[in-house]
Amino acid sequence: MAQGQCDSCNASHVPVREALRHLLSTGLLVSEPYKGVRVRHFDHAHLAQLYAYRAGLERMAFSILWPLRTPALTDELIRRQQVLSDAIERRDSEGAIIAELHLHGWCHEASGNEFLLADWERILPHLQCYFVLHQRAHQRPGPSREAHDRYV
Structure with a gap:
């Protein structure tokens, strides 16, 4: 996911990884083993x-x-x-x-x-x-x- 974001934003890996880590830490992104990262579902x-x-x-x-x-x-x-x-x-x-x-x-x-x-x-x-x-x-x-x- 990070590579795709870097390519689409023409950004380096470090800020994109940090942003993903931050979103994971807030719970807005969810990491699932063998499935990857997804946006949290708000039910x-x-x-x-x-x-x-x-x-x-x-x-x-x-x-x-x-x-x-x-x-x-x-x-x-x-x-x-x-x-x-x-x-x-x-x-x-x-x-x-x-x-x-x-x-x-x-x-x-x-x-x-x-x-x-x-x-x-x-x-x-x-x-x-x-x-x-x-x-x-x-x-x-x-x-x-x-x-x-x-x-x-």
């Missing part, structure tokens, strides 16, 4: 588990950060929500996904808990795929603005 069960895990991480992060919140932290949350609202208004699907993940990442960053933040960063690639699939399933260019207004 309903995987997405449901991912959503439940994300929600659990957020609840834990909020329980840690709530007593520590400051006006500056609240201002940052509102700023991130505005960036998301602007992307939704522009109908910028990619920008909305990035902004939505940045908004939801706020609580993990603000909690100060390195384990929560590491888990959040580990599932980010899967969440990006989830959000793309979610937008396509609902035939809209971004998340629900009202849901994120309530979130903040």
Whole structure:
């Protein structure tokens, strides 16, 4: 697989191998003995588990950060929500996904808990795929603005 990618991109082997290793480490690519490497299949069960895990991480992060919140932290949350609202208004699907993940990442960053933040960063690639699939399933260019207004 790496050789074909190198040839099609006119790239050297090292960066392509590193990219493949990274995608394998995130779980977006799956290596199967005697079959090779394939893109992970996102079925309903995987997405449901991912959503439940994300929600659990957020609840834990909020329980840690709530007593520590400051006006500056609240201002940052509102700023991130505005960036998301602007992307939704522009109908910028990619920008909305990035902004939505940045908004939801706020609580993990603000909690100060390195384990929560590491888990959040580990599932980010899967969440990006989830959000793309979610937008396509609902035939809209971004998340629900009202849901994120309530979130903040």
